[in-house]
Amino acid sequence: MIEIARRGVCLVLSAPSGAGKTAITDALLATEPALERSVSVTTRQPRAGEIDGVHYHFISETLFQAAITDGALLEWARVLRGTHAYGTPRAPVEAALEAGRDVVFDIDWQGHCALRQKLPGDVVSVFILPPDLATLELRLRRRAGDVAAEIERRMRVARDEISHWAEFDHVVVNDNLPAATEAVRAVLHAARLATVRQAELPRFVAGLA
Template identity: 50%
Template sequence: MRPAKAEARRGLLIILSSPSGAGKTTLARRLLSSDPAISFSVSATTRPPRPGEVDGREYHFVSPERFREMVADGLLLEHAEVFGHLYGSPRAPVEAAIAEGRDILFDVDWQGGQQIRQSPLGQDAVSIFILPPSMAELDRRLRARGQDSAEVIAARMARAMAEASHWAEYDYVLVNRDLDTSMASIRTIIAAERLRRRRQPWLADFVRDLEREFDARALS
């Protein structure tokens, strides 16, 4: 009888979205460091690197001209403009990972999440939206970064409610009151989604083998 191989499952597209400052980047980093089966989808962007960011690690930093070429050539799974900069997810590495049973994590906004869910790979996606515990806490987190001007923080706060209005489009919604609790919930979601029947392509052959074994025993 054919053994049930864990590597035979299809991979997951794990979409993690939230308003800026709600904690998705921290949660994404924790998930990646704790689960070697998950890889990060490194997006392309036209924004300049922030201090400490490395090309090819946090983002692929490209020119606006190169980004538009990638869009025109169909090389991006999703793309969007956020605060005047372009962001997008390269398609080819994602398609290869899913076919090989590897999970890919996307740290994207609601526009990117929507495009992924509506793409041919949407059936492989599981989407999780992270909400802040309050607007006051969101404001505090944004200011604590020390990276943005007061004007940029005000713009991010204004955008936060617009982004939060898309919560109902997601499979799961978590209020990030505590990082450890939120992390435990995300791990539970991923464990359950990996076991969905449609992600176990080996099961049909396994059940046919069971039927053949049953028929052979009945005839013996």
């Protein structure tokens, strides 16, 4: 297949915890050579097994504030009542897009909104829904154990996340992981072929004459 030089795609996957976006992301990364994961910066300490530069870029609060001031983050947020901060570095994302590589993001609806404002022509987003809330609760229970208060908290957060589904370009219901993965892959492949994304298309078509 002839490949025409193109600009990369920002593929945003968002979902309530337990809907399967991490599994879908991992499956795509394992089979799409032109796709890479966006590595966020964070002010929290590394957890066991986490590697700086692979899972996150671990930085100080001072450096994080400087990145905000300098406009070096495409989106950022504070969690756990402001204890920790997370953000998406601008430079590596823009470099990937210019080189024709695609970047997948695992961010919430607020991050999606911020990213689209900064890179309006580059974002293609997919919201992953569970087949039903009972299935989602079962998945969360397996993660959190039987702590009722924690399950209730996570379900409240999940319902809030789900309420933003209409803000995304595409919606996939994950009742079958392989099928859901292929649906998201189809979105990615279609985005790559968008006319406006193929920078060398005019030259290629002119050469057909």
